[in-house]
Amino acid sequence: MSYNETEMTLFSDRFDAGRQLAHQLEHFRDDDVVVLGLPRGGVPVAFEVARELNLPLDVIIVRKLGVPFQPELAMGAIGENGVRILNDDVVRLARITTRDIAMVERAERAELERRVVRFRDGRPRINLHGQTAVLVDDGIATGSTARAACRVARALGAARVVVAVPVAAPESIKEVSLDADEVVCLQSPPSFHAVGAWYRDFTQTGDAEVVRLLEASRDGAGTPIAGAAVGAPIIFDDEVVIHGEVDLAGRLSIPAGVSGVVLFAHGSGSSRHSPRNRYVASRLNDAGFATLLLDLLTPREELDRSNVFDIDLLARRLGAAAEWLERRPDTAGLPVGLFGASTGAGAALVAAAELGPNIFAVVSRGGRPDLAGDELPRVQAPTLLIVGGDDPVVLDLNRQALARLTCEARLSVVPGATHLFEEPGTLASAAELAGDWFRDRLASRAASPG
Numbered sequence: 001m002s003y004n005e006t007e008m009t010l011f012s013d014r015f016d017a018g019r020q021l022a023h024q025l026e027h028f029r030d031d032d033v034v035v036l037g038l039p040r041g042g043v044p045v046a047f048e049v050a051r052e053l054n055l056p057l058d059v060i061i062v063r064k065l066g067v068p069f070q071p072e073l074a075m076g077a078i079g080e081n082g083v084r085i086l087n088d089d090v091v092r093l094a095r096i097t098t099r100d101i102a103m104v105e106r107a108e109r110a111e112l113e114r115r116v117v118r119f120r121d122g123r124p125r126i127n128l129h130g131q132t133a134v135l136v137d138d139g140i141a142t143g144s145t146a147r148a149a150c151r152v153a154r155a156l157g158a159a160r161v162v163v164a165v166p167v168a169a170p171e172s173i174k175e176v177s178l179d180a181d182e183v184v185c186l187q188s189p190p191s192f193h194a195v196g197a198w199y200r201d202f203t204q205t206g207d208a209e210v211v212r213l214l215e216a217s218r219d220g221a222g223t224p225i226a227g228a229a230v231g232a233p234i235i236f237d238d239e240v241v242i243h244g245e246v247d248l249a250g251r252l253s254i255p256a257g258v259s260g261v262v263l264f265a266h267g268s269g270s271s272r273h274s275p276r277n278r279y280v281a282s283r284l285n286d287a288g289f290a291t292l293l294l295d296l297l298t299p300r301e302e303l304d305r306s307n308v309f310d311i312d313l314l315a316r317r318l319g320a321a322a323e324w325l326e327r328r329p330d331t332a333g334l335p336v337g338l339f340g341a342s343t344g345a346g347a348a349l350v351a352a353a354e355l356g357p358n359i360f361a362v363v364s365r366g367g368r369p370d371l372a373g374d375e376l377p378r379v380q381a382p383t384l385l386i387v388g389g390d391d392p393v394v395l396d397l398n399r400q401a402l403a404r405l406t407c408e409a410r411l412s413v414v415p416g417a418t419h420l421f422e423e424p425g426t427l428a429s430a431a432e433l434a435g436d437w438f439r440d441r442l443a444s445r446a447a448s449p450g
Helices: 014-023 042-053 088-093 098-120 144-155 170-176 207-218 275-286 311-327 343-358 369-378 392-404 426-447
Strands: 033-037 057-059 063-067 070-078 084-086 132-136 160-167 182-187 234-242 248-255 261-265 290-294 336-341 359-365 383-388 409-414
Touching (some): 014 160, 014 182, 033 042, 042 057, 042 132, 042 207, 057 207, 063 144, 070 088, 070 098, 084 144, 098 275, 144 160, 144 170, 248 275, 248 311, 261 311, 261 343, 275 290, 275 336, 275 426, 290 311, 311 336, 311 343, 311 369, 336 343, 336 426, 343 359, 343 383, 359 426, 383 392
Parallel strands (some): 033 132, 132 160, 160 182, 261 290, 261 336, 336 359, 383 409
Antiparallel strands (some): 070 084, 234 248, 248 290
């Protein structure tokens, strides 16, 4: 463990802190070392460490599992690949039930998956098996997140775990040392109050900046200009409830300079937290489109499997959501597009037929447009059908549906993709196709109304 308790100075910003931290990590310049930033604030620091030492950069995405009645108290943590770590003593003493754990994990897993989709941009994580993992954050206050990250890194196969930070509370360093093989800290002020107090510029790091830094590191780029954005900044991103015949839960994201809104309908067995749809939504957000990911059924309704295939019901709910967007001040007047996956594609096409000129474009990814049945010839909105080349049954169903569409329509086949587009690069290809389709038909409509 190494840290300095004298000569306390302020860091200019996270990039400055990262460069200074890199000088203390020279002995980690090795082929078996991976630098892992803790999103979001730790990533700019980690970027400079990785760049200075010529090491690969990735993120380690963890979520604390808080005790339900005292969320600040950690009863465990979760990470990628289904990793879950529990503190058996806390669980026992707090009398936490298996149901309690499942409830908390479900919520935290949804946010973890959102971050995985957003930050990894369809790329696999770096394999940590047998590697030294250098976990970098912009500072440590309590140490709970750093300790969770250490445990997750070990569970993912890291042979050695090092925590490196510019500044930390002295007592937290001792706590983190219980889980890390080594802690490197530049400054440990006795009168520590908050991490941000030791930075002249402690501007919040956004999702877009994390993505940009990871891309720059993979491309071998130098230090990016601080504040330069990839895509449009998000001005609203939160859970929403659409009231109607039932209350429907959704996630609405609105970027600055928005030029249209895309309403998502997921398939059977999925939800608004679907990593694949959230990835596509994030790419559309970067392109300047608002997105609404929506659960068209309540949790109770989902228990009845017949509801999942009630295309008319799902389409009616989509129509209600489109009307809700029109009533909302920050989305009113925006051209609306529909994005459907699996059975959701059938519902999107039926909704498009019912709403007529109020829908300006439809995209189906691995969808079942055939489920729209006799409504297909009534669809007016330009429709793009995206299907994996290695999904032969669904590909044949899409070809049949294409033949029944009388509107502008196209079938795009992504080579090597199976039904869920899980193969490397295939989901990114689908997202690019969807983005181009909406850009040509929504953004142009927003720029030239009427």
